[in-house]
Amino acid sequence: MKQYLVRASYLEIYNEEIRDLLSKKGAQKLDLRDKDTGVYVKDLSTFVVKTPADMMNVFTEGNLNRHVGATNMNEQSSRSHSVFTITVESSEIDKDGENHIRVGKLNIVDLAGSERQSKTGATGDRLKEATKINLSLSTLCHVISSLTDPKCTYIPYRDSKLTRILQDSLGGNTKTVMISNVGPADYNLDETLSTLRYASRAKHI
Amino acid sequence: MVSALIQLFGSALNGFFHQFSALKMVTKTGEIFAQKSGDNVPKVFTFDSVYDWNSEQENIFGETAYPVCENVIQGYNGTIFAYGQTGTGKTFTISGVPKDPKLRGIMPRAFENIFE
Numbered sequence: 001m002k003q004y005l006v007r008a009s010y011l012e013i014y015n016e017e018i019r020d021l022l023s024k025k026g027a028q029k030l031d032l033r034d035k036d037t038g039v040y041v042k043d044l045s046t047f048v049v050k051t052p053a054d055m056m057n058v059f060t061e062g063n064l065n066r067h068v069g070a071t072n073m074n075e076q077s078s079r080s081h082s083v084f085t086i087t088v089e090s091s092e093i094d095k096d097g098e099n100h101i102r103v104g105k106l107n108i109v110d111l112a113g114s115e116r117q118s119k120t121g122a123t124g125d126r127l128k129e130a131t132k133i134n135l136s137l138s139t140l141c142h143v144i145s146s147l148t149d150p151k152c153t154y155i156p157y158r159d160s161k162l163t164r165i166l167q168d169s170l171g172g173n174t175k176t177v178m179i180s181n182v183g184p185a186d187y188n189l190d191e192t193l194s195t196l197r198y199a200s201r202a203k204h205i
Numbered sequence: 206m207v208s209a210l211i212q213l214f215g216s217a218l219n220g221f222f223h224q225f226s227a228l229k230m231v232t233k234t235g236e237i238f239a240q241k242s243g244d245n246v247p248k249v250f251t252f253d254s255v256y257d258w259n260s261e262q263e264n265i266f267g268e269t270a271y272p273v274c275e276n277v278i279q280g281y282n283g284t285i286f287a288y289g290q291t292g293t294g295k296t297f298t299i300s301g302v303p304k305d306p307k308l309r310g311i312m313p314r315a316f317e318n319i320f321e
Contacts, residue, residue: 006319052316056303059312084312088277088319102280106273106319108312109284110299113291169284175276177269179311181289181298182237184258186227191290193239196250198288 005089008055009046010062013161014080015132020044021062021082032161038168046087059084067129079129081136081162084108107169111137136160144202147171178202230257262301266314274318285311 010021011030018030022045033042049055067079086106093099112133139160146152147170157167169176180199182192229238229247235255240247256265273283287295301310 052313052320055316055319056313059300059316086277086315086319088280090278090280104277104280105282106277106315107282107284108299108315109286110295111286111288113289113293113295166284169282174282174284175273176284176286177273178286178288179265179269179298181287181293181295182228183290183293184228186242188290188293189227189239189241192228193241193248195289195293196237196239196248199252200250202286 002090002092005091006049006055007046007087007089008049008058009044009085009087010058010082011041011044011085012066012080012082013136013165014067015129016136016161018161018165019065019080021065022047022058032164039164041165055086079112079133081112081133082110083165084110107166109166111140136162139163141198141201143170148201230255232257232260262298262307262309262311262314265298266311270311270315271318274315278319287311 012019012021018032018041020028020030020041020043024045028043030044031042033040047054047058049058062082062084066082084107086108088104088106089101091099091101139156140163142156142159143163146155155171157163157170163170168174178199180195182188182195227240227242230236231238232255235252237250237252237255238247239250254268270285273285277283287299289295297310299310300312302308303310303313
């Protein structure tokens with residue numbers, strides 16, 4: 001008999017700070033810690049979920065706490081990266097009566113939009129956010145291109161919170177899918193090209 | 206695995222009337238041709254899969270996220286990234302319209318898949 005335990009957690013990285021989107025005490029700042037099993041976020045809330053509807057509630061609840069702001073390009077622009085993690089633990093007792101536990105983890109990462117400041121008209125807080133967003137996106141790109149270069153021995157995971165959290169999901173033994181959205185308008189061709197270039201580089205992981 | 210997708214939702218349709226001629230997608234071969242005005246030849250990108258505005262959420266999930274979800278249930282790790290310029294429909298791809306069976310995005314489908 002196989003038994004499953006499914007847990008969910010949801011965080012965002014806003015201005016290079018990690019926030020728990022499911023905390024009852026509001027979006028709190030959290031720290032990253034290293035353990036021999038990998039990097040983890042200290043005190044991150046996790047919920048045991050039993051049905052798809054439960055999971056959807058957790059996701060919707062967390063979304064309410066996300067940072068969203070209006071720019072000239074999109075009235076509901078995501079201003080943070082979000083990581084929704086689903087942990088599936090299965091335990092099975094084999095014929096010798098031994099208990100086998102397997103743990104699989106699924107990260108769904110919604111990266112904040114890359115943007116040109118001149119087009120979005122960002123100033124003040126929006127501009128500050130954009131600078132951090134672009135910085136962590138370029139670190140992600142850097143990590144990806146270092147991973148694809150066999151001569152490169154140093155991978156700059158530590159340069160941003162995003163790449164640290166995803167460290168074992170990028171280089172380790174994980175199945176990774178990257179979905180890139182592009183707009184069809186000629187007006188956005190420059191951004192479209194940069195998205196396509198970014199995705200092309202990721203292809204070689 | 207890397208996929209690219211074009212969706213015509215949200216700001217791509219609202220407000221301005223855009224011209225769409227610089228970008229061509231060939232879903233069969235996974236190629237995208239992007240031609241800047243002034244360039245003689247378009248730049249070509251090839252991905253594992255390419256989805257245009259005729260694509261269905263169901264196929265996008267089935268071909269990209271589903272294999273990752275299955276792996277996770279088997280006890281492996283998986284990561285799905287969504288990336289792109291702001292306003293190109295990332296949120297639509299990820300969440301979609303959760304209550305609509307046709308327009309549901311990757312998240313609600315993945316949730317269901319895990320409990321199957």
